[in-house]
Amino acid sequence: MIELRNVSLKYGDREILDDISLTIADNSIKAILGPSGVGKSTILKLMLGLIKPNSGQVLIDGTDITKLKETELYPIRRKMGMVFQGNALFDSMTIDQNLGFFLRENLNLSEKEIESRVMEQILFAGLEGYEDKLPESLSGGMRKRVAIGRALIFKPHMILFDEPTAGLDPVSSKKILTLISTLKKSNNLGAVIVTHIIDDVFNVADHVAVLYQGKMIFDDVVNKLHESSHPFILSILSDKILEI
Numbered sequence: 001m002i003e004l005r006n007v008s009l010k011y012g013d014r015e016i017l018d019d020i021s022l023t024i025a026d027n028s029i030k031a032i033l034g035p036s037g038v039g040k041s042t043i044l045k046l047m048l049g050l051i052k053p054n055s056g057q058v059l060i061d062g063t064d065i066t067k068l069k070e071t072e073l074y075p076i077r078r079k080m081g082m083v084f085q086g087n088a089l090f091d092s093m094t095i096d097q098n099l100g101f102f103l104r105e106n107l108n109l110s111e112k113e114i115e116s117r118v119m120e121q122i123l124f125a126g127l128e129g130y131e132d133k134l135p136e137s138l139s140g141g142m143r144k145r146v147a148i149g150r151a152l153i154f155k156p157h158m159i160l161f162d163e164p165t166a167g168l169d170p171v172s173s174k175k176i177l178t179l180i181s182t183l184k185k186s187n188n189l190g191a192v193i194v195t196h197i198i199d200d201v202f203n204v205a206d207h208v209a210v211l212y213q214g215k216m217i218f219d220d221v222v223n224k225l226h227e228s229s230h231p232f233i234l235s236i237l238s239d240k241i242l243e244i
């Protein structure tokens with residue numbers, strides 16, 4: 001379980017997050033919805049311990065990671081796979097090498113075990129025949145699937161997505177959202193999805209937290225979004241795409 005308790009964060013004098021509390025239960029999919037620049041990616045960085053809040057706690061399975069040293073964070077981070085907005089694949093490495101890279105760097109596994117885990121992700125992501133290709137020769141949707149495969153390689157129980165459908169065409173977006181649902185149903189994985197696309201929320205999330213001007217203005221099951229009378233939520237429900 002991931003929990004933010006009364007988290008506040010400033011960059012310089014600018015307050016980005018103001019007393020945010022948020023829980024993501026295991027095996028549930030939570031979307032964090034908000035306009036560009038509101039602090040959604042910042043929340044993912046807090047969950048991974050890449051940055052620390054000015055106040056409040058970030059608990060991963062009950063451990064407050066704001067107090068941990070960098071080396072103590074490694075095993076915590078392996079519980080969570082991260083899929084970056086731009087995928088963060090290595091351009092000069094093949095799909096196979098991209099998938100196996102962090103395993104080779106971080107775990108003392110036999111080459112046979114690495115190859116077996118890489119193949120598992122190739123099959124899961126439907127990338128058979130592309131093992132020796134470079135990322136540049138794949139479509140946007142396929143590159144996203146490689147990034148998801150790489151995030152799954154440590155067998156995490158939670159996966160964090162930064163704008164998983166940004167820049168993808170509607171068909172590829174749908175495939176990625178279906179893949180995320182499959183991960184929950186078949187692999188018992190939980191997910192946090194930060195997005196500014198409301199259709200992503202309705203298509204895949206169980207719960208949604210809406211971030212607006214540093215505050216969490218809604219945090220409940222997706223269906224209840226329609227019951228909110230907050231002007232920002234009313235505007236996103238009618239406009240679909242969030243603008244500042």
Ligand SMILES: Nc1ncnc2c1ncn2[C@@H]1O[C@H](COP(=O)(O)OP(=O)(O)OP(=O)(O)O)[C@@H](O)[C@H]1O
Nearest residue numbers: 011012016034035036037038039040041042043196
């Ligand atoms: N290291 C940093 N130093 C100073 N300001 C930062 C830093 N990182 C992010 N910011 C600012 O903090 C705000 C929140 O950034 P963040 O990337 O979390 O937003 P976001 O909601 O994910 O938006 P987007 O979808 O556009 O990435 C933005 O105004 C951004 O410019």
